[in-house]
Amino acid sequence: xxxxxxxxxxxxxxxxxxxxxxxxxxxxxxxxxxxxxxxxxxxxxxxxxxxxxxxxxxxxxxxxxxxxxxxxxxxxxxxxxxxxxxxxxxxxxxxxxxxxxxxxxxxxxxxxxxxxxxxxxxxxxxxxxxxxxxxxxxxxxxxxxxxxxxxxxxxxxxxxxxxxxxxxxxxxxxxxxxxxxxxxxxxxxxxxxxxxxxxxxxxxxxxxxxxxxxxxxxxxxxxxxxxxxxxxxxxxxxxxxxxxxxxxxxxxxxxxxx
Ligand SMILES: [Zn+2]
Numbered sequence: 203x204x205x206x207x208x209x210x211x212x213x214x215x216x217x218x219x220x221x222x223x224x225x226x227x228x229x230x231x232x233x234x235x236x237x238x239x240x241x242x243x244x245x246x247x248x249x250x251x252x253x254x255x256x257x258x259x260x261x262x263x264x265x266x267x268x269x270x271x272x273x274x275x276x277x278x279x280x281x282x283x284x285x286x287x288x289x290x291x292x293x294x295x296x297x298x299x300x301x302x303x304x305x306x307x308x309x310x311x312x313x314x315x316x317x318x319x320x321x322x323x324x325x326x327x328x329x330x331x332x333x334x335x336x337x338x339x340x341x342x343x344x345x346x347x348x349x350x351x352x353x354x355x356x357x358x359x360x361x362x363x364x365x366x367x368x369x370x371x372x373x374x375x376x377x378x379x380x381x382x383x384x385x386x387x388x389x390x391x392x393x394x395x396x397x398x399x400x401x402x403x404x405x406x407x408x409x410x411x412x413x414x415x416x417x418x419x420x421x422x423x424x425x426x427x428x429x430x431x432x433x434x435x436x437x438x439x440x441x442x443x444x445x446x447x448x449x450x451x452x453x454x455x456x457x458x459x460x
Pocket of ligand 1: 397
């Protein structure tokens, strides 16, 4: 075999291995037969600005127990569905990664740029986190920002293939409950759930409603986690205060194989 052929062969083999591993990992987590393993890697999103020290101090103050309510949320919601025996969720907080994750293109994202970004993210994960010990685990890169009042952060993204997510949150204790909502949302993306809100941020009926079958459609009492808001009127939706005000609706449950 010539060198060129060998190189192509090796590349193809690598691609098949990566694709095969992704499929296997996806089947493993969506089988819900063993506890869901989630690893959180904090990242300082203010490394290049004047808020760096402040955000660094916030990251240093993080404790694993701050994320416990995410596991509780899954446990409690699973009881509404045929998954009677939720195997549990282990969320582990790892030390900070001193490098920023790849930036997704803002604005209109073509399919090709989405693929390119997902490859860059996989490469980032490969370089900054252990490979073997993370097989079958969901890795979430949580980027903390001091942020500005009323100014939204970059869009967070969860990838089903590769079980990876990049989540942008506020480095602020008063935002911890909101941060956990965003983390749970992206975590569900990695498990195959899709967004359920329209261009105006309004929950889409029926999929974005926790109780779509209820006779009285409005107001809903909680937010479908993939819709992100509580639909109170056809043209109005409010932001839930915490995960206790969120729910996993029937469509999302179906998507994550519950
Ligand atoms: Zn989303």
